[in-house]
Amino acid sequence: VPNLRFPEFEGEWQEKRLSDIADLSKGIGISKDQLSADGEPCILYGELYTKYKSETIKEVISKTNIDNTKLVKSKANDVIIPCSGETAEEIATARCVLKDDILLGGDLNIIRLHGYDGSFMSYQLNGKRKYDIAKVAQGVSVVHLYGEHLKNIKTINPSLNEQKKIANLLSLLDERISTQNKIIDKLQSLIKG
Template identity: 45%
Template sequence: MAEVRDGYKITELGEIPLEWDVVQQGDISVFYNGRAYKQTEFKNSGTPIIRIQNLTGIKEPVYSDLILEEQKYANPGDLLYAWSATFGPYIWNGPRSIFHYHIWRIEINEKILDKLFYYYRLDFVSRELQGKKNGFSFVHITKSLMESHKIALPPLKEQQKIAEILSSVDTQIEQTEQLIEKTKELKKGLMQQLLTKGIGHTEFKQSELGEIPVTWGVASFEELGVFFKGKGIAKKDLSELGEPCILYGQLYTTYKEVIKEIVYRTDIKVKNPVIGYANDLLIPSSGETAIDIATSAALMVDCVLIGGDINLFRPNQSIDSRFVSFQLNSTRKEDLAKLAQGSSVYHLYAPSLSGFKILIAPLEEQQKIASILSTVDAEIASYEQEKAKYEELKKGLMQQLLTGKIRVKVDA
């Protein structure tokens, strides 16, 4: 039997500090159900209705003119919990509202429980339950399960200190997210300017794609290079060793406008493989929606196996594929989407793409524009890496602090 550390005790939850208690969540908090709403009860004005999408990012509310009992209302600062499809706690920062059936409002006994600590504890509980084979693998969690779930509860002052530490990390995450969004907005503005007006031009002309610098032109893909179709690699063929490869789905999930490093490999032998080289342009030929399929990535790596459902475009010497890729993902994206064919699954085929026209700047200017935008991308990637580090730090702190494995100093 393992020796118990000084200052700790063994409980049904394992080893916890002596001053901590094991409690059921239903004994320290009350979970109030929301209400299901009919479509006919939605109005254009009145009391806002909080739905899960309002907690996860979509801000436009719907309204109701219903008058409900007080426990069905959420006020600013209230603790809410989404229990269907998207799980987890939220601090409500909106106006006084009523809330949907798939959300609980939680009241706590503030004499023994700190709200912000409990917010983090509920987040931790959600992760615990999701990790259990039979606990959270379905589409919703029951109120009785949450009420009966047992947690280790520290004294109030220690709760407050733990919440303060975790909140400081959250602040860093939020500030980094703001930097990411600001830099993305900067990139969006730069693409609109650089990919239509260029660098330092004062003279412009009209073209079939709008006003452009006099030294620029318009050309179709078939005038600028040739298309190949990827083949022969499926997701099941990926391995840790072998040749670098790209599958079409990765153009949506893994790569952005420029591919500088290959993430996946395969050890299968493809007959007559299609191999991509630096400065090739990759465009998916299958996707779920027309706007999704209207994307591309400039390959900056040699000797890469190209999987099926990818159009590989090999431009001539006068084209920087990064410049084209940035166009297709911004100023020309909606027009590219119009070429997509299909209903449940959309396709972009090389014959349709061949006649698609893009703007062409002198090669040196293409390279300068691509370099500027790539520098902004590198800054975004740096911020995203910083955010990921803070998220890992928070995850580790939650594991240690919320279980009592590491104690915090509390002022007497």
């Protein structure tokens, strides 16, 4: 149990392996050259490093109009982690998809939680668990990470309501930090200009 806690919650947090609280699967290939100006919203693994910096994906940027009958679609609350990257630390990047029916490209691990909050899990996996994930990633010049590697990652979880409240607070803090950074950038550009 953390030292700082919302007063309305009590009780011990439960330790669970990812395989005990989620189904682990993989996205199916969508390549960068299959992106288009219109079509279905989609997420490619590389975008987790470049376009989606927050733990939650609220708005999806990319689209594709390829035949999606055999592709994997998100369920709101899914957590996604890249299957490959340049370093073990880099690959341990989790994002929660907040919307249903987003096409999830190949080279994405999908963690479909059962009764757990995806945003909270994303924060947890990007925090203390990031190093546990990095330890199970394999490879040297290109690092790989699959569901088989993720299934034994231990998580520590409060009740669902407490998870949601914690994730909401962290999200609000992230938004505040982002806003302040934009103000700082604007001031710095005015000083230079």
